[in-house]
Every structure is written in C-alpha cells, then in structure tokens.
Amino acid sequence: MTDNCPNCPQQHVEPVAAVERRDQVSHLYRCPACGVTWSTNRDLRAYGEAA
Template identity: 75%
Template sequence: MTDNCPSCPQEQIRPIAEQRDDTQVSHLYRCPDCGETWSTNRDLRAYGEAA
C-alpha cells in the first residue's frame, strides 16, 4: 500500500517498514520530500485480506 504525505503534496509514498498479524497491518512512512514520518494501522478485513 502507499499513502500520501500529511504535511506536503507528495503522493504514493511506499512504506519503509511493515508489521502484520492475522487481521492488522501497520506501516511506517517517511516522506522523501519533506522528511515527515507517520504510521498507519489498517484492518485487513476491510480490504478482504484477513487470514
């Protein structure tokens, strides 16, 4: 998955780290333009990807 930077117009940023379990995925992002870092937690059931 990709995400958009919350601090600048940069889009489609790939995560620099990922952690998964049966129903959750967490991604860590760092914007290559402004250096902002953020994380997301997504419920894989919402994407039809849960184990």
C-alpha cells in the same frame, strides 16, 4: 500499500517498514519530499486481504 503524506502534497509514498498481526497491518512511512514520518494501522478485513 502506499499512502499520501499528511504534511505536503507528496502522493504514493511507499512504507519503509511493515508489521502484520492477525487481521491488522501497521506501516511506517517517511516522505521522500519533506522527510516527515508517520504510521498507519489498518484492518486487513476492510481491504479484503485478511487471511
């Protein structure tokens, strides 16, 4: 799953790390354009990906 940078116009940034726990996934991102880092926490059920 990609994300858009919250600091610059860069789109489709690939995660540099991911951790799945039950119905949740956490991704860590680093923008290749500006270098900002951020993380997301998503409920996989909302994306139809829960096991």
